[in-house]
Each structure stands twice: as structure tokens, then as C-alpha cells.
Amino acid sequence: MPLRFKVTEMPCPHCLPMRRILSIGLILMLAGVIQIGSLATCYGQNLVIYCGRSKSLVEPIVERFQKETGTKVEVRYGGTTQLALAIQQEGRRSPADLFWAQDTGALEAITADDLFAKLPADFNKNIIDRFRPTTGTWVPTTARARVLAYAPARVSQDQLPQSVFDLTDAKWKGRIGWAPANASFQAFVTAMRVQHGEEKTAAWLQAMKANQAKAYPKNTPIIDALAAGEIDLGLPNHYYLLGMKKENPNLPVEQTLFADGDLGNLVFVAGIGVLKSSRKQAAAQKFIQYLISNPIQEDFTTRVNEYPVTSSAKPAAASLDPQALQKAAPDVPYSDLEDLDGTLKLLRRLDLL
Amino acid sequence: MAITATDEEVTLSRWLELPRTLRSLKLLAGVLAIDLPLAIALAWLTTRTNLIGGRLFTVLAICPLAVPAYISAYAFLSLGGDNGVLVALLGRDSWLLETMFAADVSGQTHVPRMSGYWGAVAALAAYNMPYLFLPVRAVLRQLDPALEEASYSLGQNRWQTWWKVVLPQLRPAVLAGTLIVALHVVSDFGVVSLMRYDTLSAAIYTRFLTFDLAGAARLALLIVTLAILLVSGEMFLLRNTRLDRSAFGSPRVASTQRLGWWQIPAMGFCLVVFGLCTILPAATSVYWMTRLWRIEAEVNIFPALWGSIQGSLPAALLAAAWAVPLAWLSVRYTSRLGHVLQRLPVIGYAVPALAFGLSLIILCSADWVPDMVYHALYQSLPLLVFAYTVHFLAEAVGPVRSSLMLASPRLEETSRALGRGKIYTLSWVTLPLLRHGLVVAAALVFLSCMKELPLTMLLAPTGMLLAPTGMETLARAAWDHTENAQFAQAAPYALTILASSTLLVSLLLWERRRADQ
Numbered sequence: 001m002p003l004r005f006k007v008t009e010m011p012c013p014h015c016l017p018m019r020r021i022l023s024i025g026l027i028l029m030l031a032g033v034i035q036i037g038s039l040a041t042c043y044g045q046n047l048v049i050y051c052g053r054s055k056s057l058v059e060p061i062v063e064r065f066q067k068e069t070g071t072k073v074e075v076r077y078g079g080t081t082q083l084a085l086a087i088q089q090e091g092r093r094s095p096a097d098l099f100w101a102q103d104t105g106a107l108e109a110i111t112a113d114d115l116f117a118k119l120p121a122d123f124n125k126n127i128i129d130r131f132r133p134t135t136g137t138w139v140p141t142t143a144r145a146r147v148l149a150y151a152p153a154r155v156s157q158d159q160l161p162q163s164v165f166d167l168t169d170a171k172w173k174g175r176i177g178w179a180p181a182n183a184s185f186q187a188f189v190t191a192m193r194v195q196h197g198e199e200k201t202a203a204w205l206q207a208m209k210a211n212q213a214k215a216y217p218k219n220t221p222i223i224d225a226l227a228a229g230e231i232d233l234g235l236p237n238h239y240y241l242l243g244m245k246k247e248n249p250n251l252p253v254e255q256t257l258f259a260d261g262d263l264g265n266l267v268f269v270a271g272i273g274v275l276k277s278s279r280k281q282a283a284a285q286k287f288i289q290y291l292i293s294n295p296i297q298e299d300f301t302t303r304v305n306e307y308p309v310t311s312s313a314k315p316a317a318a319s320l321d322p323q324a325l326q327k328a329a330p331d332v333p334y335s336d337l338e339d340l341d342g343t344l345k346l347l348r349r350l351d352l353l
Numbered sequence: 354m355a356i357t358a359t360d361e362e363v364t365l366s367r368w369l370e371l372p373r374t375l376r377s378l379k380l381l382a383g384v385l386a387i388d389l390p391l392a393i394a395l396a397w398l399t400t401r402t403n404l405i406g407g408r409l410f411t412v413l414a415i416c417p418l419a420v421p422a423y424i425s426a427y428a429f430l431s432l433g434g435d436n437g438v439l440v441a442l443l444g445r446d447s448w449l450l451e452t453m454f455a456a457d458v459s460g461q462t463h464v465p466r467m468s469g470y471w472g473a474v475a476a477l478a479a480y481n482m483p484y485l486f487l488p489v490r491a492v493l494r495q496l497d498p499a500l501e502e503a504s505y506s507l508g509q510n511r512w513q514t515w516w517k518v519v520l521p522q523l524r525p526a527v528l529a530g531t532l533i534v535a536l537h538v539v540s541d542f543g544v545v546s547l548m549r550y551d552t553l554s555a556a557i558y559t560r561f562l563t564f565d566l567a568g569a570a571r572l573a574l575l576i577v578t579l580a581i582l583l584v585s586g587e588m589f590l591l592r593n594t595r596l597d598r599s600a601f602g603s604p605r606v607a608s609t610q611r612l613g614w615w616q617i618p619a620m621g622f623c624l625v626v627f628g629l630c631t632i633l634p635a636a637t638s639v640y641w642m643t644r645l646w647r648i649e650a651e652v653n654i655f656p657a658l659w660g661s662i663q664g665s666l667p668a669a670l671l672a673a674a675w676a677v678p679l680a681w682l683s684v685r686y687t688s689r690l691g692h693v694l695q696r697l698p699v700i701g702y703a704v705p706a707l708a709f710g711l712s713l714i715i716l717c718s719a720d721w722v723p724d725m726v727y728h729a730l731y732q733s734l735p736l737l738v739f740a741y742t743v744h745f746l747a748e749a750v751g752p753v754r755s756s757l758m759l760a761s762p763r764l765e766e767t768s769r770a771l772g773r774g775k776i777y778t779l780s781w782v783t784l785p786l787l788r789h790g791l792v793v794a795a796a797l798v799f800l801s802c803m804k805e806l807p808l809t810m811l812l813a814p815t816g817m818l819l820a821p822t823g824m825e826t827l828a829r830a831a832w833d834h835t836e837n838a839q840f841a842q843a844a845p846y847a848l849t850i851l852a853s854s855t856l857l858v859s860l861l862l863w864e865r866r867r868a869d870q
Contacts, residue, residue: 046815048815054833054834054836054837055825055830055833056833056834056837056839056842057837074815074823075823076810076813076815076823077810077823077829077833078810078811079562079810081561081562081563081564082561082707082807082810082811083810084564085561085564085566085711086711086714086811089711089714089715089718090714090718090731091718093718093724093727093731095731095732095815105564109564153459153461154457154458154459181559181562181563183562186563214549215549216549217546217547217549218836220835220836220837220838221547223838224430224838225466227434227435227436228430228433228434228435228436228437228466229434229435229436229457229463229464229465230434230465230466230468232458240837240838243837243838243839244838247644247838247839247840247841248644251436252435252436344563344564344565353559353560353563
């Protein structure tokens with residue numbers, strides 16, 4: 001093997017890398033100055049929303065609001081619970097003016113910590129009676145229903161169960177999917193506790209567990225599992241399948257309601273509230289009023305397939321008319337669904353969480 | 354023994370979550386059993402042989418780093434199932450599927466999806482492979498062939514040399530990689546929840562989702578304990594290891610092994626591994642993208658790309674810089690304190706990101722923090738960069754330490770003996786020797802930050818230039834859409850993370866090659 005000597009001219013060690021380091025440092029400093037400059041101009045002027053709803057839904061509405069009112073809005077998107085936890089920790093200095101939540105458990109948690117400002121009573125006057133919260137600290141924005149999703153290839157129309165209580169039948173063993181960690185499912189369990197009592201609810205949950213119901217982390221994986229043939233029945237919210245069919249019309253999954261008045265058809269809401277710590281109460285209230293105005297309510301029905309919460313809004317599809325839903329929905333007033341804590345305790349006791 | 358907690362009766366066995374802890378450990382064992390041999394074999398094939406396309410395979414091997422874990426899980430889930438890739442390729446009534454799987458109630462063949470333990474193992478193994486591959490590859494490239502030649506000259510055959518000479522030198526790199534993989538596996542949430550495998554980390558997120566902070570903290574403490582045990586194991590196995598050259602002169606570049614006819618099985622092996630690790634998630638994203646035309650959606654990825662880079666790049670540089678003193682302390686001054694200090698970042702890494710982000714919020718919002726400091730710091734870019742850096746620092750320490758262990762202290766001593774000061778020696782002797790390790794460290798942290806979610810969502814800065822409605826990142830945008838099952842709209846963001854990260858890694862490799870010449 002020949003001996004090789006590698007002789008290279010060493011560049012002056014002081015100049016070359018130093019220059020590179022200096023230039024990188026300069027760029028970083030410049031970026032920093034620009035950032036701080038922009039911070040100074042923006043800080044404290046924008047209306048800040050902590051938003052647990054997804055950006056693809058909210059952004060067009062926010063942009064419309066900015067254009068129509070001239071108010072600048074800044075949105076922090078995240079998981080509903082994460083943002084609620086952040087607001088609880090931030091306390092009086094929270095940068096948020098509004099908190100828009102996917103589910104009412106989070107809204108009630110903020111209310112319980114006394115971080116929401118009381119809203120004027122006339123805010124709720126357009127809202128359909130059963131959706132009106134008792135606390136008066138937040139306003140519902142849209143309504144959704146719990147439904148029965150099924151795979152038509154494996155379950156025919158006449159086999160479909162008429163009540164959630166039929167799901168514990170042995171013929172559905174290992175064929176059902178649910179999402180115990182999901183807030184909507186928890187609202188449903190709360191409703192069952194209100195209507196049928198603690199004991200019957202615990203018995204139902206245990207029977208479902210014994211019937212090998214498969215636990216998914218949230219709603220969309222339930223529908224994925226139905227399409228994949230992993231399960232034959234599922235308990236999601238109504239709008240996920242409608243949204244998924246827009247992307248993939250051939251999805252072999254359908255959904256239906258249980259018999260009229262059954263708990264499985266529970267209707268519940270998403271909502272928004274103004275934080276006490278906000279120094280822009282008026283602008284924040286204007287945003288809420290904007291959300292429950294007719295054009296925006298109707299926009300919700302076309303783009304996210306959710307039900308309007310006001311009686312004056314005209315939904316795009318007849319199937320999304322909240323009046324039609326009234327007949328199918330169980331007779332549980334929305335305000336009775338506030339004991340999330342009891343439900344969580346029950347689910348933990350049964351090892352479902 | 355019963356400890357009474359706020360809302361539920363907690364017995365000791367329940368407190369320790371034994372079944373969940375055991376499931377976490379079982380998952381870890383499965384992932385390591387797959388990843389260790391694969392990563393070492395791939396690293397050897399791409400550095401020490403004349404494998405055709407070795408450089409391409411290296412880039413491909415690093416790509417999974419750019420894939421958020423939950424997308425990798427979705428990809429594995431989409432393989433099976435009655436509407437999955439297998440069925441699309443073979444047809445549901447093909448005899449192969451009919452003979453392999455049973456029929457469902459409607460009489461048609463049902464192709465099960467990967468789920469549960471094996472699904473989680475497969476997805477996590479594919480996702481974590483690069484964390485082992487990269488450090489092993491880096492060390493294999495730098496090994497001094499003289500040791501192997503000495504072994505051959507002493508009559509050892511190739512296998513004996515591999516076991517007794519090469520493998521022991523890989524030990525620090527393998528252990529560093531194993532530690533990172535282990536921490537990922539025990540703190541992963543996205544994969545295990547989608548695969549429906551109930552581990553400790555899955556339970557933590559469920560606790561957070563249900564506002565049970567005390568329960569989440571208890572579980573996080575268990576994970577941190579587990580992490581400390583893992584780190585102690587690593588420290589124990591690494592004790593008294595010294596790998597720098599003691600010979601004069603500088604090492605030659607190792608000769609490459611000619612594969613001959615082995616070329617074909619070797620390439621086949623690489624293709625299968627990369628098919629599962631890299632091409633599967635990428636192809637899944639591309640498939641989602643093909644459905645994009647069906648819906649009218651405007652997609653503008655640039656604000657998200659800019660947001661991602663703004664947070665990730667400074668964090669990557671900072672983490673690499675912080676790793677140097679930590680690695681230095683543990684390698685050059687073999688004090689116990691140095692060893693402990695160097696492992697400290699592991700705790701920041703093991704704490705689930707959501708808990709870490711929340712704890713920073715709690716710290717900033719504490720009453721004793723003056724309003725002015727709060728407003729300047731909270732939800733500012735420096736705080737986000739700080740959070741990223743502390744959380745991902747552990748990823749940077751491993752590669753820097755491995756490089757430092759291979760750098761002879763004699764060079765530094767020579768520099769000092771020639772009258773140069775400490776700082777001069779560090780800047781112009783040690784740091785250049787660490788260059789490769791530093792680059793790998795920065796790259797790893799950068800890729801992790803690019804796909805990070807909870808910290809970004811909790812701490813993303815407000816009032817940023819070019820982001821009038823708040824800072825957006827690629828990972829958050831992709832997540833936002835998958836959350837609503839808008840997979841087609843998530844695809845452009847996922848693919849941009851993949852593409853930009855691949856571009857970056859290729860640039861680094863190219864730069865390295867140029868530096869070698």
C-alpha cells in the first residue's frame with residue numbers, strides 16, 4: 001500500500017470561519033430586531049382568540065369578520081383541552097380575549113374557575129331553547145348529534161339496533177367501536193346518567209366492555225375502522241362522516257339515528273366565551289354576535305355540516321334543520337349535562353380511561 | 354396499602370400502573386429487537402461496501418425523521434383493511450388474500466389491519482430506525498481500519514473481527530441511539546393511540562384530555578423514573594470506555610468491501626426496509642394528495658413553512674452549541690458530576706411535550722413574575738426556541754459525544770503545548786474535529802422541531818411579522834386537517850415537511866462529502 005501524505009495549505013484560521021460566524025450572527029440579529037419591531041406594533045391591539053376548533057373551519061370566518069369590521073384578529077389554534085389548561089394557568093394575565101371550544105366540558109371548566117365574563121342576557125335570545133346554557137358565561141355556536149355509523153356491507157338496514165341499550169346484545173360482540181376519551185362521548189354518558197341513573201349507566205358501560213367494544217382515540221378513527229372492516233357499528237358525531245364523504249364519496253360507511261328519543265341521538269353544542277381578563281370586552285362580544293348571526297350560522301351548515309343553534313338561520317340542507325332533529329333527540333335539556341366530573345370518575349372507575 | 358387521592362381510590366399497584374408500564378416496556382423490547390440489527394446492518398452496507406445507491410439509501414434512511422409519528426401510524430394502518438393498499442393491489446377476491454384471511458359476516462374476505470402490539474411495534478420501529486442508523490453510520494465512517502487490520506493479522510476471521518473489534522467501538526453510538534429510541538417509545542402518544550395499544554404515555558394524554566392534571570403528573574413522573582433508569586443503564590454500560598486513537602498520524606479511510614453477487618440481496622434488503630420506513634408514509638401522503646382535486650381547497654404552504662423554519666433553525670443551532678460543553682464535561686473530565694450533567698437533558702426529553710409546555714406556562718404565569726417580564730417573554734419566539742432546545746437537547750448530546758470520544762485528546766494537548774490558550778484550542782482544534790457530530794446533532798434537532806406539535810400549539814409566538822393571524826407551522830397545519838379527516842388537505846403540508854427535511858439532509862451529506870475531499 002503506497003504511503004500517502006496529505007499536505008494542504010491551511011487557510012488563515014482567524015479569517016474564514018470567523019467571517020462566516022459573524023455573518024450568521026448578523027442575520028440572526030437582524031431577524032431578531034425585525035421580530036421585536038413587529039411585536040411592538042402588534043402587541044395589545046389584536047383581538048386574540050384561543051381556538052379549539054380547526055383552522056380550516058375558523059379562518060374564513062375570521063377573515064370575513066376582519067374585512068367587515070376592521071378589527072384585527074389573531075388566533076391561537078390547538079386542542080380544546082390544551083388551550084383550556086393554558087388559560088387556567090395564565091389566569092388574570094391571559095393574552096386571550098375569547099375561548100372558542102369544541103366541547104362544553106372545557107367551557108364549563110373555565111366557568112368553574114371563574115375566568116369567563118358574564119355575557120349580556122340578550123345574547124341568548126336567538127338561541128334555540130334547549131341549547132341555551134344556564135351559566136350565561138358562554139354562547140353556543142353550532143350543534144351536533146351523536147349518531148350510529150355502520151358498514152352497510154355487513155349490517156343490513158333491518159338489523160340496525162334501535163337503541164344504544166341494544167348494543168350490549170351478544171350478536172354485536174367485538175363489532176362495535178367507541179371513543180371513551182372523546183369529550184362528545186363523555187357528554188353522552190353524562191346524559192345517560194341524568195336520564196337513567198348512575199347504576200344503569202355503569203351496567204351499560206360494563207356490558208359494552210364485556211361485549212368487547214373497541215376503544216378508538218377519537219371519532220375519525222372509528223369511521224376509518226368501519227371502512228377497513230375492523231368493526232361493523234360505531235358511535236361517532238354526525239359531521240365527521242359527512243366531511244369524509246366529500247373527500248371520498250365511495251367510503252363504504254353510512255350513518256343513521258336510533259329510534260326517536262333514544263339517548264344515542266343526543267344533541268349537544270360547541271361554544272365560545274369572553275375571558276374576564278380581556279381588555280377588549282366590547283370587540284369580543286361583537287365577535288360572538290357575529291358568529292350567531294344568520295349568514296355565519298348558515299355558513300357553518302354548508303362547510304362543516306353542523307346544525308345552526310338559532311331558529312332564524314336557514315340551513316343549506318334540509319337534513320341539517322335543527323327542528324327536524326328535535327324529534328329524534330332524547331329529552332335531556334342541555335343544561336343538565338354539566339356534571340362532566342361525575343362521568344369522568346365513573347369512566348375511570350370502570351377502567352375505560 | 355391505600356393512598357387516598359382527590360377523586361379516586363388509589364392502591365399502590367394502581368399508582369404504579371403496572372400493566373401499562375409493562376406494556377410500555379414490552380413495546381420497547383419489540384422495537385429495539387427490530388431496529389438494532391437493521392440499523393447496524395444498514396449502516397455497514399452504506400458506509401463500508403460498494404453497495405449501488407448507497408448515498409441515495411442514506412438519504413432515504415434519514416427521511417423517516419421528517420415524518421410525524423401519527424402519519425407513519427396512518428400509513429401502516431392503511432396497508433391492511435378492506436379498503437387498504439393490499440386490497441387495492443391484489444383485489445379483494447384474489448386467492449392469496451382468500452387463503453390468508455378468513456371471511457367476514459358478508460362472506461367476503463376480511464383483511465385485518467395492523468393494530469395493537471404488532472401494529473405499534475411496526476410503526477414505531479420504522480419511525481425510529483434513523484435515530485440508531487445515523488449515529489452508527491457516523492462512527493463507522495470514522496473508525497480507524499488499522500485496528501481491524503491488526504485483528505486480521507492476528508488470525509481472526511471477518512466475523513470474529515466484526516464482533517470483537519468493530520462492534521465494541523460502535524457501543525457508545527449504539528447506546529446513545531438506543532436511549533433516544535427508548536425515550537421516544539415510552540413517551541409516544543400518536544402511534545399507540547391510533548394502534549389502540551394502551552401504554553403509560555397514552556394514559557397521560559387521556560388524563561390531560563380529562564383535566565386530571567394530578568393524574569397526568571403522576572404518570573409523567575413514572576415515565577421520568579423509567580427514563581432515569583434507562584439513562585443509568587446506559588451510563589453503566591459505557592463506563593470506562595475510551596475509543597480515541599492512541600497511534601501516531603491520522604487514520605486512513607477504511608477500504609470498501611466488494612459485494613459481488615451479494616449486491617442483489619443487499620439492495621433488496623435496503624429496498625424493503627426503506628420501502629416500509631420511508632416510501633410507505635411518503636406514498637400515503639402522495640395518495641392523499643391525489644384526492645385534493647376533488648375538493649375545492651386553497652392551500653398556501655409558505656406561511657407554515659416560514660413558521661416552521663423560524664422556530665426550528667435557531668433551536669437546532671442552539672442545541673448543537675449547548676451539547677458541546679455537556680459532552681466535553683463527560684468525555685474529557687471523567688467526573689461523576691460530568692456524567693450526570695450530560696444526562697440531564699434526557700429528563701427534559703422524557704417529560705411528555707404537553708406537560709413540558711404547560712409547566713413553562715405555569716412558570717411564566719407565576720405571580721412573582723413581573724408583568725413586564727411576562728409580556729416580553731410569554732408567547733415570544735425566544736421562549737419557543739428555548740422550549741424546543743431544552744426538550745430536544747438530548748438528541749444533540751449523543752452525536753457530539755460520539756465524535757468527541759473518537760477525537761484524540763493528544764491533538765488538544767499538542768495545541769496547548771505549542772502555547773495556544775484553552776479557548777483557541779477549543780475553537781480551532783476541538784470544534785473542527787467535532788464538525789460531523791455537530792452537523793448531525795443540529796440536523797436531528799431541526800427535524801424534531803419541524804414535526805413538533807404540543808409545544809408549538811401552546812407556546813407559538815403572537816404578533817409575528819408575516820403571520821398576522823398567528824404563527825403557523827407545517828406540522829400543526831397537517832395535524833389540523835387530519836384531525837377533521839381532511840387527509841387530502843393535510844397532504845401538502847406533510848409532503849413539504851418531508852421534502853424540505855430531505856433537502857436539508859442531502860445538503861448536509863453533500864457538504865460532508867465535499868469536506869472529505
